[in-house]
Amino acid sequence: MTQAARLPRQIPYIMGNEACERFSFYGMRNILTPFLVSTLLLYLPEAERGPMAKEVFHSFVIGVYFFPLLGGWLSDRFFGKYNTVLWFSLIYCLGHACLAVFEDNRQGFYAGLLLIALGSGGIKPLVVSFVGDQFDRSNKHLAKIVFDFFYWTINFGSFFASLLMPIFLRNYGPAVAFGIPGILMGVATLLFWLGRKDYVRVPPTRGDDPDSFFNVARTALTTSVAGRGNRGTQVASMGAALAVLCLVAWSLQAWAGVDVPFWPDDFGFVVSACLALGIMIAMGGLGVSLQLERARGQHPDAAVDSVRSVLRILIVFALTTPFWSLFDQKASTWVLQGNAMHVPHEAWWWPSWLVKEPAQMQALNPLLIMLLIPFNNLVLYPLLRRMGFEPTPLKRMGWGIVFAGLAWVIAGFIQLQIDSGASTSLAWQVWPYLLLTFGEVLVSATALEFAYSQATQAMKGVIMAFWYLTSTFGSLWVLLTNAGVRNEAVLGTIARTGYSENAFLMFFFAAFAFVAAIGFALYARRYKMQDNYRAAA
Template sequence: MTQTTVADPNARLPRQIPYIIGNEACERFSFYGMRNILVQFLVSSVILAYVPEAERQGVAKDVFHSFVIGVYFFPLLGGWLSDRYFGKYNTVLWFSLVYCAGHACLALFEGNRTGFYTGLFLIALGSGGIKPLVVSFCGDQFTTANKHLAKIVFDAFYWTINFGSFFASLLMPLFLRNFGPAVAFGIPGILMFIATLVFWLGRKQYVRVPPTRGEDPDSFFNVARTALTTQVAGQGRPGLLVAGTGVVLAAAMLLCWALHAWFGINLPFWPEDFHFVISACLALGALIAFGGIGVSMQLERARGRHPDAAVDGVRAVLRILIVFALTTPFWSLFDQKASTWVIQGKDMIVPHEAWWWPSWLVKEAGQMQALNPLLIMLLIPFNNLVLYPALRRIGWEPTALRRMGFGIAFAGIAWVIAGLIQLKIDSGAQTSLALQTWPYLLLTFGEVLVSATALEFAYSQATQSMKGVIMAFWYLTSTFGSLWVLLTNVAVRNEAVTARIAATGYSENAFLMFFFAVFAFAAALAFAAYARTYPMQDNYRTA
């Protein structure tokens, strides 16, 4: 039987796609419903009653970004279990049940710190565990015959995510305000149960790509191990030395944390505020960075013991990881819209007197987050139907990497405007909450260019055996984005740093906003430079 290797113009969307899209819409409502009220709940709740009132905003931001780190760290676990043992369908279903349990804990233990934090951990585990798999599971439903429809579905997938996020961001602050945290956290739990049910209903129609079960002798990790351990006569193993250095650094970081946390030993070179989450993320970063460099240095030694295609596939993955690393500054800006921008908005005036302001619905700063998904639902069709065709007509192709690079830059512009708004607030002038519309618009445009594009990019660049794991690495970029935020929060607790900030004449909040803007611009320039040499791949499944 001849395999179809070219696109079929008459191909239709697979029948099972609506189940996946429906599941994602409900799951995203549940996630953003609890995520977008987390900071404002913590600031005024008994959970942080032990913290002095002046410090609660900072501690609430730390809790929030630690939670985000967990959400985007556990995709590594979900991707590994799926690829090696259980397959995408079973892994998504089981982690979804953990997810539901986490929501139940938030609703039941609103006043109990241990119970509430347990719920956050279970949600991070469940949400993170399924995060890399639902997108790649959706991609598995396509072949080379209908892959031209995949872009439509990936955009629809991202549009649906924001459809659920819009209503969650708009309504949950009102439920928290009017009905209390038990109801506000309980409703997202109900939606997560519905999401799990919808996903289960499509079980008989899904295409299920079997897991590798570790039986692929030419997998990414087997090729990488061969490259690191193979000796060549007359040559050393510098790559193995570099990778080993990463292991030693990671172990040393965790040891420094343990000495402080368990034995109360303060090391002069290790900040006391580097808690477990920061230490573990730094250790993971050292493993990935030094391991990747070490494998790249000796990768050619794997040729002959593994097929050229497998070695070239590993080289492609290492290139993808560099692309991912350069997007982490974007996420350090993006995720702060649910923390820093919400806190900023509380110092602004809600313009109820303006005739155009929807006072019947938008009553507080936390609801401004609903602008993000609303704008995404408008910008995705605008970009695909108007902007991209117009750019092509003038001879400029908006490739995936070009879109992502410009997206990082637009995030920087958004934070410049947020910083200018903060300067106005700091001057004592009454500042309308409506002004936050502009940074939200620019940040959201940047998000569409980066994140919506990356869903398709990450899937298409990964080889079949590594799709779950490479998607996990993509989501890990948000972990390191929040790590930058935590490291910055630690830095501003240092008296020398705060004195330097004060010397600039800016408030701490304004200074940090401009700092993150510069961070994004530098990342955009580095991304553009690397993108010029990146070789694109096409790794869709053959029909």
């Protein structure tokens, strides 16, 4: 008789770690914009504090989702997932301490944000894939349940953080409000360490794999074939040259004071570096794809096919970046919109005893996720299957982008109501939060499983890092758009529409999501799913 598959005993340690870590992260993240506007940016004129708070917030988000590249690389090549997560968690704790101690010192506070971005980003691609490592093909059917519960746990921590931290910020000040998340991060690190004897630890490659993704890609780009050009090498080289040009243009303006005509003054280091990275990934990937078949014979067919699959995954990832440009603005743009709305304390149905600040509306997101994940799995997906529609991961992700666009259409109409001068109830924000959260469940919860299952064993940490880069480029779209509207010609165009800048941008981002959803659907029809779980022991 075959023994029923069991849930690995070490999973609760990882879940407890994730719940506390997410409380710590969202606890500080969700009060960051209100704190910046009301305290740290008081040196600026009032009209400039909101835009600067958005700039700081999205620069921080870019860092959080950029550093997974570093964490994934260190884990895969040198230290393994367990050690890398533990060490970056200690950096994470130090960053929280800086926020609490340097509440009135901009340099110290920004240093804390940098450390949190490094620590949080460094562990981000590893914890999810570390969960996957605890399963093999004998119990992989349990992995989907755990991945969904993993995402549910993230939002359990996020819910209480979003609800409580604005109250602590208002009643007890920033030292306490930023200190509590720091304590929770310490607890998270301790819980992760306690499970050290039970974990399955997949050893790092240490750069010894001759058929790794980067080795196969390098072979493809450096191999010449008689009678055939090197178009792929030329494309990749052009990408590298353009990336260098981005950084040179920024450095000439920032350090040497040279006016570079083709480089906007508003493109600081964060925007310039992200543009350079995006160009390298896009053109490098295209170059490798054009010449990948040249690696056959020098590398096994399986390795070459694996690289091809990763390149196809990166296209899926790229098409989700517009979703993240909408999603991450709920903690910046929507908070600032909420500050201009009326909190309906006089209404009998409004929970005034609990929701006192507009920033607390962010708690709706994790609360709805905790409800929607079981609803989707127990009700919606089985119903769709009985109706003859299979909700595949790619279909779910595509529809998630659509729902995010719809959320921003409603947010735009709310903004028009505010702009008209009418008193607008904060309760109206429930509708965009509901649609955006439903979209998030379809995109992000699904992508955790999708990204792990599509990557081969040697590349799981790196491919998860690429997945988290989608949020970096999502925030990059926001910064590029904010920089673009500072142009007088763009402002004139917006003025001619009759909309305020805020309302115009909301409808713009909604349209951006709809275009991305169409592109995603067209590509998803051609994508072939993979199965890269470990073989059973």
